[in-house]
Amino acid sequence: MKKLFLFALLGSLTQLKAQSVASFPASLQLTPEKSNFEKTSSYADVMQFLQTIKSMSPLIQTGSIGKSTQGKDIPYAVLANPAISTPEEARKSGKPVVYIQGNIHGGEVEGKEVSMMLMRDILLGNLSNLLSHQIIVFVPIYNTDGNDQFAKGLRPSQENSPLETGIRENGQGLDLNRDGIKMETPETKAMVTNILNSWDPQMVVDLHTTNGTWHGYDLTWAPGYLSAGEPGPYHYTNSTILPFITDKVKKENDLLFGPFGDFYTREGWPVKNFYTYNHHPRYIINQIGLRNRMSILSESFAHERFYQRINSTYHFVKEILAYCNSNAAEIMQINQQAEKNAIEVVKNNAGKISKGVRFKMVPTANGIRDFRTYDYIPFKREDGTTTFTKTGRIIHLDKVNYFADFKDTVSATLPRGYIIPASLDSIAEHLKRMGAKVEKLEKKTEFQGEGFLIEKFTIASRKFEGHQMAAAEGKFVAKTFTAEKGDYLIDLAQPLANLIFYALEPQSDDGLLTWNFFDQYLTEKGINNQAVEYPVLKFFSTNTTPKKKR
Structure with a gap:
């Protein structure tokens, strides 16, 4: 009788455990799940999933952040409880927005599938608590054009798992993960305008699959790297969030995560050095730090099978969301302090301190x-x-x-602001698209500051992302100068101070000059035969107080 009782009790517990796992309708089964993980979802599959799950839950709003090169809508989904549909409603809620981006490279598909799995589990499964203290914005298929260029052998490091994937580039043949500064793809313009500037996510997570070194980790990660930005968000992400999650998934899921990088056997064996990717804000994850926000790069391990990469990515993103949900107030406080610091440094130290540009x-x-x-x-x-x-x-x-x-390796004096001549309105408009506050002078105004005399201007012989990268060498010269009515003024005492500084400094290793924005101007001024002054002037103070208008 005792044995029968124990068997009955065990059976009841097993039944209760099984009942606690949500049962989803067949219409929400994903392409990998239907194909024994031999296939990945097409653009049409993703759009159908979003349409279906929206009909099943009031806590999701969907829409498009913009059109791709080939005219496809780039879908987004906002999950919130209570439901919201606009950035204004998100700000009024007081909750942080967390942005999850998948499929920036069309052949790196785990993030796309995991985004849909998490939406399903949050809205209809056992992860509804993840909406207690945060709002989640998903863009599951960012590179809509590259995703559907299915073919075998495009990702040899993935060993035909899945059998076919899309391509790395977008419809223009450009890498969307190198477009953060030049912003010449419709996808980047849409994401910056309608996600970063509008929803202002406090945490950005970009989901990838590595195609490099045979390390021994299930997944590797990196924070948005620290260069000219404020240190608070970087240190909290790198020293607190990522180690905490790494320990947790090892204990609870038997997964081994570690920092992202590559090694090179040409340096000998055993390996002595492991190298991450570089710091440039062309990578959107790094740019987020210059925007005073937190960001995380996720790289699942290509040499595992498709279902294993999905499993690793799923647990990583789930734990990021769990951490942000539990520590929402602290994350917002750190980011707000970084933004305040960026402004105060300009107000108190313009003309007195230098910041790195290379x-x-x-x-x-x-x-x-x-x-x-x-x-x-x-x-x-x-x-x-x-x-x-x-x-x-x-x-x-x-x-x-x-x-x-x-x-x-190279630094430049932090100014109070910059003056851009009216004739270079394209530069001013580009900065506005990035989210910078740009104003027009209503009258002539005299400034104290400096200009940069370009004594050597070089153009790379080989193209990178459609550009022959430029570099300038020269010297800064102190000067008093007069800006004309209609010229553009950028007061650097604003939230995006560090991003604007990095973009406009002439010696920056990833600024607008680097990406050829000033080539035509400098050529017309005779840069090939003589020294030419960089047209963007820095000011430390003004001799009068100009009236400004937007």
Whole structure:
């Protein structure tokens, strides 16, 4: 009788446990789930999913952030409880917005699938609590054009799992993850205007699949890297959020996460150095830091199977959302303080301090302990040189140098603001699209400041993302100058101070000059034969108080 009772009790508990798992209608089954994870969702599949789930829950609003190059709507979904549909309603709620972006590269598909899985679990499953203290905005298929260019062999590192994927680039043949400063794709313009500037997310998560090193982690991550931005959001993300999540998924899900990077066997074996990606704000994750917000890059491990990459990405994003939901007030406070600091530094120190504009990658103080990687073994070629071949064995190395800090190699004086001549209205309009506050002078105004004399102007011989990158060398010259009525004034005492500074400084390693915005002007002024003054002037103070208008 005792055994029968125990069996009955165990059966009841098992039944209760099974009942706690939500049952979803077949119409919400995703393409990978229907295909034994051999296929990934098409654009039409994603649009159908969003239409279907919207009909099943009042807590989701859907729409389009804009059109792709090929004219497709780029869909977004806002999840909130109580439901909201506009950025204004989000601000009034007092809750932070968390932005989850998938499929920026059309062949990196895990983020797209995980976004839909999480929407399903939050709205109809057991994760409804994730809407208690935050609003979540999903853009599951950001690169709508690249996603549907299905073919085999486009992602060889993924070993045909899934069998076919889309392409990396958008419909223009450009990498959307290199477009954060130049903003020449409709996708970037739409995302910056209708997500970053409108919804003002406090946390941005960009979901990728690595195509590089055979490390030994299920997923690697990186914060938005610190360069000329305020340190608060970066340090909190890197030193608090990411270590906490890494520990939690190891304990609860038996998943091994670690910092993102690549190593190179040409440096020898065992590996001694692990390198992250660079700091440039062309990468949207890095630009978020210059906007005084937090951001996280997610890179699932290409050499795992599709279903494993989905599992790792799902748990990573779920835990990010759980952390943001539980620590919403603290995240907002840190970001608001960073924004306040950016403005106060300009007000109190303009003309007195310098900030970096060019940086080099340097190792962190502690490196990576217990580094996990696939082993490599050396072989001698016939010519006597050595090559290394990976094995199926995973090894642990006591310590590896981690190149993930950035030290400035060139700095520039922080101004109170900039003056852009009226003839360069395209520059002013570009900065407005980025979210900068730009004003027009109503009368002539005299300023104290400096100009930059370009003594050497070089253009790269090879194209990168359709551009032959430019660089300027020269010197700053103190001067008193008069700005004309109609010229553009940018007072740097504004929330995007650090982003504007990085974009406008002539020696910046990822500014507008780098991306050829001033090539035509400089050529017309004879830069190939003589020194030319950079047309954007810096001011530290004004001799009169100008009236301004937007």
